[in-house]
Amino acid sequence: MTEAKSAAGLRGVAAGSTKIATVGKEGTGLTYRGYSIAELADKSTFEEVAFLLVEGELPSRRELDAFRAELRAARGLPPPLREILERLPAETHPMDVLRTGCSALGCFEPERSFAEQGRVARRLLAALPGVLLYWHHYAATGQRIETQSDEPSIAAHFLKLLHGRAPTREQERAFDVSLILYAEHEFNASTFAARVCAATLSDFYSAITAGIGTLRGPLHGGANEAAMELIDRFATPEAAVEGVGEMLARKAKVMGFGHAVYRSGDPRSPIIKRIAKELAVTPEEQTRFAVAEAIEALIEREKHLFPNLDFYSALVYRSLGIPTPLFTPVFVCARTSGWSAHVIEQRADNRLIRPTADYIGPAPRAYPRASERR
Numbered sequence: 338m339t340e341a342k343s344a345a346g347l348r349g350v351a352a353g354s355t356k357i358a359t360v361g362k363e364g365t366g367l368t369y370r371g372y373s374i375a376e377l378a379d380k381s382t383f384e385e386v387a388f389l390l391v392e393g394e395l396p397s398r399r400e401l402d403a404f405r406a407e408l409r410a411a412r413g414l415p416p417p418l419r420e421i422l423e424r425l426p427a428e429t430h431p432m433d434v435l436r437t438g439c440s441a442l443g444c445f446e447p448e449r450s451f452a453e454q455g456r457v458a459r460r461l462l463a464a465l466p467g468v469l470l471y472w473h474h475y476a477a478t479g480q481r482i483e484t485q486s487d488e489p490s491i492a493a494h495f496l497k498l499l500h501g502r503a504p505t506r507e508q509e510r511a512f513d514v515s516l517i518l519y520a521e522h523e524f525n526a527s528t529f530a531a532r533v534c535a536a537t538l539s540d541f542y543s544a545i546t547a548g549i550g551t552l553r554g555p556l557h558g559g560a561n562e563a564a565m566e567l568i569d570r571f572a573t574p575e576a577a578v579e580g581v582g583e584m585l586a587r588k589a590k591v592m593g594f595g596h597a598v599y600r601s602g603d604p605r606s607p608i609i610k611r612i613a614k615e616l617a618v619t620p621e622e623q624t625r626f627a628v629a630e631a632i633e634a635l636i637e638r639e640k641h642l643f644p645n646l647d648f649y650s651a652l653v654y655r656s657l658g659i660p661t662p663l664f665t666p667v668f669v670c671a672r673t674s675g676w677s678a679h680v681i682e683q684r685a686d687n688r689l690i691r692p693t694a695d696y697i698g699p700a701p702r703a704y705p706r707a708s709e710r711r
């Protein structure tokens with residue numbers, strides 16, 4: 338057997354080029370199309386960011402109005418898609434619902450040519466919250482909700498479909514900023530999967546479905562749900578220090594910490610942490626926040642690891658009344674903008690993505706007859 342020479346997990350390997358985002362690059366940090374994440378989170382809306390990612394530039398006022406109007410108009414679900422969602426078992430993982438919903442929409446409204454890619458991207462951005470929440474309500478109570486709403490933003494639309502009432506301005510803005518932070522992150526696993534799919538010249542829905550399936554895992558998108566479950570385990574900061582201390586002693590991974598690219602901090606984390614703190618007004622929320630901070634301090638002290646975006650997002654989503662199993666699906670609703678931008682970029686200058694592997698299996702050998710095998 339020969340030793341593998343390849344970089345495990347492709348760490349540090351540039352697997353292509355992009356004009357969409359920088360992640361952890363010296364001097365630039367996280368930027369979308371050249372704009373810093375801090376400035377986008379402070380000054381933009383999610384719709385402006387989605388337009389920026391997909392179209393390449395921030396929208397003019399008129400472009401933004403048209404973009405918002407198209408997204409608002411495209412929220413309805415075709416009746417056969419609603420029927421499919423109704424037939425999914427109530428205990429289905431919500432990420433599987435989105436994966437299925439995305440794929441099924443591609444059957445009812447296929448991308449007939451790449452000239453339609455912008456329309457498909459906007460349709461998915463507009464429709465995926467409805468796919469998720471139509472199933473969510475139907476599975477829980479049998480209620481068939483209307484997936485159209487007059488809410489101007491995707492953030493308010495999502496919260497309205499979930500809770501049946503419009504969010505406050507503060508809730509809408511908190512959620513909107515979280516969507517901005519989740520929108521894009523260069524060649525992460527799910528985006529890379531979407532690009533690999535797109536590079537075969539497959540259709541848009543297939544590429545986004547590949548992204549959803551890849552995001553589902555706990556080492557990627559699922560970390561925010563795992564972080565919430567962790568925080569929920571402890572009633573006090575002291576109990577958290579003891580419990581997480583035991584986890585570290587047995588070398589267990591603590592979800593919501595560390596990052597494959599960032600080495601000294603996730604620039605999105607202070608932004609989402611500030612929002613989590615602002616939203617923590619009830620004694621219960623304040624205790625949860627104190628538990629989270631105690632975990633953060635312990636892991637920083639013991640492992641020199643920092644929280645990534647998923648850790649404090651969990652608290653923000655809890656304060657917004659979002660059930661934990663819907664956290665990663667929220668990530669999908671945001672990241673569809675980044676995935677779409679990458680699919681479009683891949684197609685614009687395409688080459689099939691086909692790496693090679695270091696072979697570490699048996700040397701060439703004689704084929705044994707069945708009677709000679711063990």
Ligand code: COA
Binds near residue numbers: 590640
């Ligand atoms: N909890 C405990 N230890 C961790 C850790 C975590 N969350 N993340 C990394 N480590 C440890 C590793 O086990 C490794 O220890 P070792 O050298 O003793 O084996 C060391 O820190 C270095 O790990 P690193 O090379 O930085 O991790 P990676 O690049 O292989 O993996 C992640 C990056 C994101 C997969 C990893 O940090 C992780 O699993 N985090 C938890 C899941 C998560 O939050 N994912 C969301 C990412 S945005």
